[in-house]
Amino acid sequence: MGYTIFPNLLAMILSVNILINSGFLEWLFSLFLGNLKLPLELLSLIATKPISGSAALALLNNIYQTYGVDSFVSLLASTIEGCTDTTFYVIALYYGSVGIKKTRYALATSLFGDFVGIFTSIVLCYILFS
Amino acid sequence: MVNRLWTYFIIIGILYGLLTGHSMAVNETILKSAKSSLEVFIQIFPVIALWLGIMNIATQSGLLDKLAKLLSHLLHPLFPDVPKNHRAFGYMSSNIIANMFGLGSAATPFGLKAMTSLQELNCNKKVASKSMLTFTTLNTAAITIIPTTLIALRIMYGSIDPTKTVLVTLLSTVMATIFSLILDKILARRL
Numbered sequence: 153m154g155y156t157i158f159p160n161l162l163a164m165i166l167s168v169n170i171l172i173n174s175g176f177l178e179w180l181f182s183l184f185l186g187n188l189k190l191p192l193e194l195l196s197l198i199a200t201k202p203i204s205g206s207a208a209l210a211l212l213n214n215i216y217q218t219y220g221v222d223s224f225v226s227l228l229a230s231t232i233e234g235c236t237d238t239t240f241y242v243i244a245l246y247y248g249s250v251g252i253k254k255t256r257y258a259l260a261t262s263l264f265g266d267f268v269g270i271f272t273s274i275v276l277c278y279i280l281f282s
Numbered sequence: 283m284v285n286r287l288w289t290y291f292i293i294i295g296i297l298y299g300l301l302t303g304h305s306m307a308v309n310e311t312i313l314k315s316a317k318s319s320l321e322v323f324i325q326i327f328p329v330i331a332l333w334l335g336i337m338n339i340a341t342q343s344g345l346l347d348k349l350a351k352l353l354s355h356l357l358h359p360l361f362p363d364v365p366k367n368h369r370a371f372g373y374m375s376s377n378i379i380a381n382m383f384g385l386g387s388a389a390t391p392f393g394l395k396a397m398t399s400l401q402e403l404n405c406n407k408k409v410a411s412k413s414m415l416t417f418t419t420l421n422t423a424a425i426t427i428i429p430t431t432l433i434a435l436r437i438m439y440g441s442i443d444p445t446k447t448v449l450v451t452l453l454s455t456v457m458a459t460i461f462s463l464i465l466d467k468i469l470a471r472r473l
Binding site: 176 | 423
């Protein structure tokens with residue numbers, strides 16, 4: 153099983169890192185979510201979580217340190233961290249491990265789930281905590 | 283689809299990096315990524331090995347069967363293509379239960395086993411089956427009752443109410459699960 157996982161992991165980490173470090177992802181998010189009035193740290197958390205769980209956890213640590221663990225932003229970040237999954241990672245790993253080449257709409261349904269989850273947590277946080 | 287996606291990521295990243303003057307950063311990434319992916323591999327491999335071992339104990343002691351029977355009644359209607367007593371249900375149930383308690387790294391080995399047993403039922407080994415698609419949808423939406431890692435982190439930072447976000451997380455994962463399963467079933471009909 154180990155042999156089949158590694159090439160997929162390598163492809164994912166290489167391509168995702170290129171995309172993040174080129175500054176493209178940041179630009180894309182500022183374009184679509186710029187007027188939502190969410191702190192930039194939350195946007196990068198949302199952008200990072202589907203790709204890398206450990207990177208998202210590092211960002212969450214950062215938010216706790218900057219805003220204080222019981223602040224509204226930190227509560228929002230906690231719920232977003234809790235309700236999303238490392239979607240790209242899971243799909244690359246799960247399908248890669250059994251040699252599936254065509255994943256059909258796997259990514260679409262999972263990302264839609266993440267979107268619904270994030271939307272629900274933002275709405276609930278504003279109702280319950282603010 | 284996923285393999286093609288990586289190619290798009292690389293092309294977009296390199297082009298955008300060149301146009302905006304980030305080509306140095308992109309260069310550095312290309313050189314460093316192979317090493318960092320090996321580091322990730324080294325980090326997750328022992329965890330997978332450990333939990334595969336624990337899973338073997340759970341399987342042979344009959345614990346997995348009991349858990350599976352409880353949860354698989356709920357799962358049967360979602361997976362019409364999988365025979366009712368198939369062991370895929372056991373692995374999928376364990377995966378979902380680990381996710382419910384926020385133990386993502388413990389869930390992964392069960393998930394990989396579930397994929398292997400779903401692949402046995404798959405008639406085209408290169409293309410994802412309907413059952414696999416439903417399973418990964420259910421897995422990534424992941425209903426979370428207790429986000430263990432998150433609560434631990436909040437306690438570490440001295441939160442006055444570390445479990446404050448538990449209800450919101452539960453509700454939003456339930457919503458995510460319902461809506462993504464609906465989308466999954468709609469798309470499955472068109473195949």
